[in-house]
Amino acid sequence: MMPPEAPEHDASAVGSRSARWGVLVPVCVAVTGVVVVLAVLGGWLAPQDPDHQNLLSPAAGPSSEHWLGTDDLGRDIFSRILTGTRSAVVGPIVAAIGVTIIGLLLGLLAGFHGGRLEAVIMRIVDLVYAMPALLVIIVLIGLFSGGYWAAVGVLVLLATPGTTRILRAAVLAQRGLPYVEAARTVGVSNRRLIFVHVAPNVLPTVVTSFLLEFVGALVALSALSFLGLGVPPGSPDWGRMLAENRGLLELNPWAVLAPALMLMVTATAVTVLGDWLYERFEKARTSND
């Protein structure tokens, strides 16, 4: 997993954002929407029970009955892809929410309070930030045979520092602005200042880092299940399916290609959205100044 980095877009220099992104944004919005709908409704939309084994037609190619064919136990790939959306997406969403909330709180605390507290928080953050997250998760989950949610937990722990750094930087940028000084002089309490004034102004950064965290977690968790960690064997999980169906490539390539493409498309669509939103926010902010 790549450490989340703040997108380096330079709103000022880009002539027109619509020209830069073109049709990509609507496409990615559509893809993300579909993925979200599938995550909520996938189980109901699936034409067949994703776990139903048809032992008489294993590893069959696409047909009118099985649009993407079957796996080696005769399970319907299409239904498994739809159902698998939830496990592919829910963990990363939870991880991204956790990381963003904790990161925001720590970032606000560190960025706003300064002093000792900031030093302690940033020290710890730097320490954890330097660890190769996915490696640590592989070792921990592998050795302790932890499950999916344990993996999500460890992921939150290891990904928070990156977000904390980004959000602290955003808070620091706000702290120096005149309106904060002004609010201070009229006696607005620190808490109120943080939550009512500063927090909304770092929202763009929060939203972007949430989306980037989501992609990071999606990739990390599917990598784990690709390695056989996290989700139990035989679950309709994209990473698992990719690993377990490798041997079927010549018999029913869709058993492997479908989960691979779903992972690629989802990760790319959300990343594009994150980048695009960031640019929009930046543009709005710079034009406000």
Add this chain to the structure above:
Amino acid sequence: MRLALWLGGRLAGIALTLLIVSILVFGILYVTPGSAEQVLLGTRPSSPETLAAIRERYHLDESVGSQYVHWLSSAVRLDLGESVRSGQDISTMLSERMPVTLFLAAYAALIAGVVGIPAGLVAGIRSGTLTDRAITVATTICVSAPSFVVGFLLLYAFGVALDWFPNYGTGGGLVDRAWHLTLPAVALALAPMAILARQTRASALKVYHQDFTTFARARGLPRRVVLGRYALRNSSLPVVTTAGLVVGYFLTGTVLVEQVFAVPGIGTLMIESVSTKDVLVVQMLALVIALFMLSANLLADLGHLALDPRVRKGVLG
């Protein structure tokens, strides 16, 4: 003198971090389920005498603390011990596996640099054009696509279906090895390549519109020279500073990519050792990886120091 002090401090910090990492890893491995002697015993039922002999040979009867001290005192004498799983010398295992991984990482870094930097420069200079947009879309896909998925698709497209590249083995000799490792290196290179391209684009954009570049262009210097001498050099700073993170990425990335392509490097060794609870090997790998990351950060800081006079002033006074 100040530089020596600064460097000494950094090196001491690295040593301390390694010590802490080794204690942490030792502790974690100690409390994980599954016992090392079962691996040693193999798959046959065993007598209590056999068990006792093995426990004694590998110091398994002693306390965690004394096991750790045992390990540490051998390790500082560069005796890394034996793998519980294979009975092989750990230093031999590392020296067998490391070159492949280093080759793969260097190859990937080369690809990332050779493709990413020019692409970023071009995108930056032609910002807003179709080329820029194409490069932006490409980098977005590259940065978000999971390396193991890309690797998998590359393997089956170019290795199996088209049969352009070998799909197994690491080859002997430089050219043969490069040929064998091209697909894994590309899979590994995609994300850092995209990030390099983005950063180069952003820096180039800034630099290209600054006075000295405009001046250089006004002097009639060819575009190539302006690009190479001014824009590239001045956009190299942020690129250098992310070196530490990039090394971290490569170390993580190789685990997955090596798995997909079955490359016998330290990534696969890591997975094998974790799954067999080969304590000493996992520990040594954790230390080697930590050492790599810390050194990369140090080198990045040194590079920063060399390139940016302001930083130099800050550190050396």
Add this chain to the structure above:
Amino acid sequence: MYRRILMVLVLGVGLGLTACGSEGGASSRDSTLRWAISSAPRSLDTAHAFDGTSVNVINELLEPLVVVDPQGQLEPKLASSWRQTDAVTYVYTLRDDVTFWDGSPLTAEDVVFSIERHRDPAVASEYGTYVKDIASVTATGELEVTFTLKTAVPEFKYLVALFSHTVKKSFAEEHAEDLGDSKTLTMGTGPYQATTFSADGVEVTRNDEYWGEPPTWEAIRFDVIPDADTLHLAVDGGEVDGTFNVPLTSSRNWDTLSDTSVHYVDAPISTVLSMDTTAPPWNDVHLRRAVAHAIDRESIVATVFGGHGRVSQSIIDPSLWSFLGPDVEDFETTFDGVRAYEYDLDKARAELAQSAHPDGISFTVTYPSGRASVGKPLQVMAASLKEVGITLTPKEVPASEWIGYIYAHQDLGAQILAVAADYPDPGVARLLLGKENAVPNAFNVANFTSPELEDLLAQERSADTGTRVDAMHQIAKIAAEEVPYVPLFFLDSTLALGKDLRYAGDFSYWTPLLDEWANRVQVRK
């Protein structure tokens, strides 16, 4: 008692999808055989390498007194002849023309030394339990070795083929600490001599002075390829010439290979589901029977393994009966009256209704991660058990952790394990039975015992074949009645060979395990 189970499950298990570094892709077809193995030998010293893969490699280097041929019959190797003089005495006469790789002649001293090593607790040999009924092994002549046993051991003649691999005494004494490791290697009499050995594989070269038929190959390179998909790629790309490790779960995929032929033969590798008969919920025979009726073994063998296996009805492998001697009746007659559990969900529901858990139960079965040959069957079993209200959750754990559970012998619950016979005798099934094996580090993971069963297990040790067969018949009956283990299937042995190669003679489960085999792999003319 002899413990002679080879736990196929745990051998070379790993998440790893790694492969070995092959030196140079160019093939030197005529002289070097490139063979894929699933894991590196753990050692070249037999005492510390008693597992399928290590034994396959060591069989090319070190030689035992006798070997087992493809039909399961004993053949001479280092011993030119042998005889059993009474129930507990065996005398082996050595050939006089055998030399070690360094040219020195083989003596009875070397043979005795090699066997004594397994008996020495300080060596901690993995063959320890195979040699513990030996009272003494002595050189009774320049070229004669005599075993005296503490008690009659019906299968002893076969055990000799397992543990008598001979290493040169002076060499082993000189390298007492590091015999068989990557630096020291070993010193044997075999047709091939070890040259390099690492975690990535082993290379051996022809022993030009070999006493027997000249070796087929100039050299053999064993490449470690643990992952099944990687192995498929390597074989497909012609990077290796052959392997014994074709995964039956993807046999359909292997059958599509154009330049490779895959051979499947019956093998006594038995997979069973065990249930701890001493602890709830499995101490309820009706629950165990319900499970037995709710497993569709026919479909598992047909679908998961592409038909390359046998459905099993008993923990005793019928194919092993014939090795007891020509006078033993056919298995069909011998297993008459043994209760069978056909796949029938109604019968399963009926049994469940009679049990203490009429509404079904939930249970978890752990297995070593990456082992599709148990993981896939468990998924099929889970689906049919669900129909009767029993929830089975398969759970992957690291291989070492799984072995740890089995050996710790606590909170056993239900387990799945594959056990393979080490030598041709149906008595191997006793390992899963009796109080002697219902302890840590042994395999009666169902904790199944009764006074009657203990009597029968004692009778099974008889020197008289008739008594043994009767006892085993009774044991099979009891085991079927009480179902401490649901016998699932016997998996085939496999051999994949490039189309330009052939295997001389019959390929058999026994050959790579109990005899030199690489010389049988030959270039097709």
